[in-house]
Amino acid sequence: MQVWHGIEQIPADLTGSVVTIGNFDGVHRGHRAVLETTISHARARRLPAVALTFDPHPAQVHRPEAAPSLLTGLTDRLVLLADAGIDVTLVVPYTLDFARATPEEFVRTYLLGALHAQAVVVGHDTRFGRDNSGDQHTMSALGREHGFDVEVVHDVGEDRRWSSSWARQLVESGDVAAAATVLGRPHRMRGVVVRGYARGRELGYPTANLAADSVGTIPADGVYAGWLRRHGGTGERLPAAISIGTNPTFGDPVRTVEAHVIGRDDLELYDEEVVVEFVTRLRPTLRFDGVEPLIAQMGHDVQDALAVLRASGV
Template structure:
């Protein structure tokens, strides 16, 4: 998938496209319905399928310091967009000046002139332009005026519409299995492995600690069955027991940390490597144990439980 950071990077030879617009945080199943429709429409017209997205997230610009963490950072968002068949993504740097554009200014500048849209695919609740004043009806009217079709994709979900906010609520409560139903995949975090206090290694359970700058919503404190993917997520997938919290048994860590014990592997050297940690199921809440022996006994149980959830054999 091509990635264009600004309209100046769009190839001069682009003769047309089918475009969809959104923040796409998490690229959940609701997003995928719109993205798949975009890709299918593009194939029918013989032009690229283009996603137009924003970085940083608009909420971080309008309400800095008060917004919840994103489900996915930009790297994962782009990877997930590529997986559903998008040919190119235009990443617009979101600013207050961009937010001030009227719906017509946004459409003519980006969809008509820059991307030469032949069709635009939007969700039922699409909003765009100054003050979110544009909606699907505005887009349809502008499409008729400027020569592109507009396809509207209905909301997706059973009892409740699938949304980024719902998936985030589930992740933050620790119900990552339910979040997977909305996301269509395990929730993930991406970060560089940094040196911790090496307690896990001393106890026989070495862990890969994610740097505080890791992207992705941190789940509720507890122990999870999951996977660690090496080489920025493109390499081997290894079964893991993942701990989230402050290690209360030792009581000397103030900030929450995410650390993954790759089960059955003590030969890995992951420091300074970017990895992806996927959360499959929460095994238990965080507990403070009286003494190291009780903690180690529980960690052995956690490893066995994680293997059972992941369908892996003991190693």
């Protein structure tokens, strides 16, 4: 997949495209329905399928103090869009100045002037332009006026519409297994491995501690079965027992995310970017009366994690 950071990077010889627009946080199953429709139209027209997305997320610009945590940062969003089959992603820098454009100005500048869109695919809840004043009806009207087709993909889901907010709620509650149903994959976090207290190594279960600025919604405190992917997510996938919390047995004040790669004590992961994927929550965080019961529980956690991962087939 090609990535264009801003319309300045769009090739001058681009003569047409099929475009979809969105934040695509999490690239969940609802997003994928829109993406698949976009790709289908693009293939039929022999044009590139383009996803137009924004960075940073608009909420981080308009209300940073209340912005929700992101399921995926830009790096993982691009990976997931590529996995979905999108040919090109145009990343538009989201600024207050950009946000002042009317729906008409947005369409003229980006969809027509830059991308030469012949068709546009949107979700039924799409919003664009100043104060989110543009919606699916606005897009359809602009399509008729300017000569491009518009298809609206309506709610997609089973008992409830798949959405980023629902997936985020599930992750934050610790129900990462249910979140995976909405996302169509395990929830992930991406971060650099940093040095911690090294207690895990002393106890026989060394852990990779993610930096505080790691990207991705942090699940509720507890112990999880999951995977650790090395080299920024492109390397080998390793089974892991993942702990989130403040380590109450030792009275640590800082909440951490740390992954023990099961069966491996030879890994040197410091300063390496890794991706941690959460399959299911094994138990809540507990306080133990001493090191011995903690070590015994860690042994059970590792065995439980292995059993879950073997059964999941993920």
